[in-house]
Amino acid sequence: MMDYLNYVFFGNTVFEYIILLVYIILGVIAGKILKKVVEKYVKKLAGKTKTIWDDVLVDALELPLMIVVFAVFFRYGMLNLNLSPYLITLVNEGVNVVYILALLIFTIKFVDDLFVYWIIPRAEKSESKLDDQIIPPVRKLVKLVLIIGGLLLMLANLEVDISALLAGVGIGGLAVALASQDTLENFLGGLIIISDKTFLIHDWIKWNGGEGVVEEVGIRSTKVRTFGDTIITVPNGDLVKTEVENYSARRKRQVKSTVGVTYGTSPEKMVEAKEIIKDILDEHHGVVDPIRVSFTEFGNFSLNIRVEYFVREFGFDYFLTTVDEVNTKIMTKFGEAGIDFAFPTQTLHLRNDEEVLNINIQDKN
CATH class of the missing domain: 3.30.70.100 (Alpha-Beta Plaits)
Structure with a gap:
């Protein structure tokens, strides 16, 4: 048995690979224990306070902390192996990317909860419908910006030349612009609808393609609930170019x-x-x-x-x-x-002409 544990594969013994597996298992166990502690104790403590910020913070930290704990155990398990300098660098960079991913997940979750628990409730209390219309596309746009920023940070950590990448994007910018012409048109159409207040959320509108109640004005399209209780997704560019009748106005x-x-x-x-x-x-x-x-x-x-x-x-x-x-x-x-309503009627005039009747009888005789 001991001889089998000393077998060498790719520069490391079976025993050293078992140690790596133990680190990985410990990372999973530690992550689950941390999750239980957060759910059973930390969230309860946060729920007893008057402010919602600690609840939002704890909720946003739960998954990223589990990822970080697992990444730490995995990193130390890998570094106990006999690795080449290249693989050591690759492991370190990979773990750093996981750290950035955890940070990105935390940021997105925290910002999204900020919309859910703070911004949206205040918008619902206001009399204006404009903020209800602006919030959904802004919420999506913020997420998109965070994701792009996180990806660029990951690439930078992997020592990818971002400036060269951006330059390459610039060279192909014309092709991308032509390919995404409809997307840009719909995005600008959404901005025009919001700024001009063509219609607002919950407005009853009619256009060439249909009729219904506006449920959401997004970055690319507008969702309309028809009176048959279906959803029509209409590109914003189409709504800007057509005649829209707003019955709610x-x-x-x-x-x-x-x-x-x-x-x-x-x-x-x-x-x-x-x-x-x-x-x-x-x-x-x-x-x-x-x-x-x-x-x-x-x-x-x-x-x-x-x-x-x-x-x-x-x-x-x-x-x-x-x-x-x-x-x-x-x-x-x-x-x-004593005024009578009319209804469809027909008057039939009958004539009793005895002379005509006698003539007809004489003709028959």
């Missing part, structure tokens, strides 16, 4: 309807019918000017009164309730005044 909703009364209605009753409708609209608290009530048409089976008015913009349910109340009152008042 209106201050009142228009109602146009026709009230038909029978042809037996006298001119006096027609005047009374119009006055009844005007009084109902004037007295209703949900109705606003302009109000127009006019006898406009001799229909096929009715005398038609055109009714036009507007309802205060307090939501669609309020609109439906107002129209319902107005129509119900018109029915009630017309019934009290």
Whole structure:
């Protein structure tokens, strides 16, 4: 058995590889123990304080600390082997990259929790919808910047010439710009939508491609919830180039309807019918000017009164309730005044001509 442990593979004995495996196992165990300690004790202590910052800090540190602890054990396990100077340098640089990765994970998690626990709740309390619209794309953009910065730091640690890399990017910049033309167009479109306040989160909009309620304005696209409860993802560039109708921006909703009364209605009753409708609209608290009530048409089976008015913009349910109340009152008042509503009718005139009938009988005889 001892002879087997002394076998040499790639310059190291089996025993030395077992020691490396022990370090790796110890690193995993130490990481799990640290996680248990954080969850059972540290998080509970942080939860008892009045501030949320310690909760955010502990939550962001949990995973990076586990990665760092494992990397430390792995590094010492590897350095106990007989390695060439090149491999020693490679191990050190690799572990340093892991440290940077842990730092990047911590930073991204901390900044994201900052949005979740501090920035977004304050935006929800404000009356303006603009901050609700700006926060999602800014949140994504901050993450993207952090990731790019972390990758550049890793490359620098690996002694990659970043300046030469950036120069290479500059040489191929034209090709990249042409390839990403749509992405740039959509990004600029998003900035135009936000700055011009074309529409805001929760606005009801209609454009050439559909209709729905805006749920998110992102860096590249806008997500719209349709009335069929599906999500449409629309490139921002398309929304900037097309005509967008914002229903939520209106201050009142228009109602146009026709009230038909029978042809037996006298001119006096027609005047009374119009006055009844005007009084109902004037007295209703949900109705606003302009109000127009006019006898406009001799229909096929009715005398038609055109009714036009507007309802205060307090939501669609309020609109439906107002129209319902107005129509119900018109029915009630017309019934009290003896004014009849028209419905599709047809009058058939029959002629009893006895002379024609007798002639037809004589012809048959």
